[in-house]
Amino acid sequence: MVDEIGTGVSGVNAGDRVFGLGGVTGATAELAVLSAWAAAPGTWDDAQAAGAGLASVTAICGLVPLGPLDGRTLLVEGGAGGVGSAAVEIAIARGATVIATGSERNHAYLASLGAVPTTYGPGLAERVGALAPGGVDVALDTAASGSLADLVAIVGDAARVATVADQAGAERLGVHQANAENNSAYLAEAAELGAEGRYTPRIERSFPLEEIADAHSYVERGHTRGKVTISL
Numbered sequence: 001m002v003d004e005i006g007t008g009v010s011g012v013n014a015g016d017r018v019f020g021l022g023g024v025t026g027a028t029a030e031l032a033v034l035s036a037w038a039a040a041p042g043t044w045d046d047a048q049a050a051g052a053g054l055a056s057v058t059a060i061c062g063l064v065p066l067g068p069l070d071g072r073t074l075l076v077e078g079g080a081g082g083v084g085s086a087a088v089e090i091a092i093a094r095g096a097t098v099i100a101t102g103s104e105r106n107h108a109y110l111a112s113l114g115a116v117p118t119t120y121g122p123g124l125a126e127r128v129g130a131l132a133p134g135g136v137d138v139a140l141d142t143a144a145s146g147s148l149a150d151l152v153a154i155v156g157d158a159a160r161v162a163t164v165a166d167q168a169g170a171e172r173l174g175v176h177q178a179n180a181e182n183n184s185a186y187l188a189e190a191a192e193l194g195a196e197g198r199y200t201p202r203i204e205r206s207f208p209l210e211e212i213a214d215a216h217s218y219v220e221r222g223h224t225r226g227k228v229t230i231s232l
């Protein structure tokens, strides 16, 4: 909810329900100065709106270097996480066929997003080859699992692979490395898909502020389905 508007800011009013990025100030607080924002769709509750900002913008920034997705087959490594699930739904909305990796317990969730699920780890190329006999056009890594070289081998060209999670691997292999940008247009795209029911941020768990250390420990296990939020 907008409390105050800075000088020179237009297109938003006090009392509007917005979501976005907290820039360098961070956002685990009653009040945050947003560096990019968009109106939150009525289909999301406040926790979903809070979880959607960084995840959706990171996903879109990771998809941009892969080019047009309409009619193409995309492999998403780590498709059940906050960034990965956003990338799956946004890529499908842009016309892609998506194969997404996740542990077995997440396969039904990945299928509910519209992706073809498969397991990550050894044998990935064989499993993906069976699911996509025509080949995979592009791949996005959101897992930092050390699988970038496998993704390049599956796609056949480092220029058609991007990562938001493995900077060292990207430099070594010549893969695109993408970071979240302060981009209100990307947030607006995510919000529009939210209003249409085509991007639904999933909140796996919410912790009270007093348990924020537990929340960080939980996320650091690296197996979050969707997002973890802090309630104030």
Ligand SMILES: NC(=O)c1ccc[n+]([C@@H]2O[C@H](COP(=O)([O-])OP(=O)(O)OC[C@H]3O[C@@H](n4cnc5c(N)ncnc54)[C@H](OP(=O)(O)O)[C@@H]3O)[C@@H](O)[C@H]2O)c1
Residues within 6 Å of the ligand: 054, 058, 077, 078, 079, 080, 081, 082, 083, 084, 101, 102, 103, 104, 106, 120, 121, 142, 143, 144, 145, 164, 165, 178, 179, 180, 219, 222, 223, 224, 225, 226, 227
């Ligand atoms: N560049 C940026 O601006 C930016 C911004 C935000 C986040 N990030 C990075 O993006 C990554 C994803 O963030 P997130 O918030 O989406 O994380 P997350 O919610 O914790 O999701 C991680 C996902 O990775 C999957 N996973 C775990 N081990 C895996 C493995 N060995 N191979 C493949 N997938 C595996 C998990 O699936 P299972 O539970 O099914 O195992 C989980 O769904 C993190 O590395 C984060 O630091 C970068």
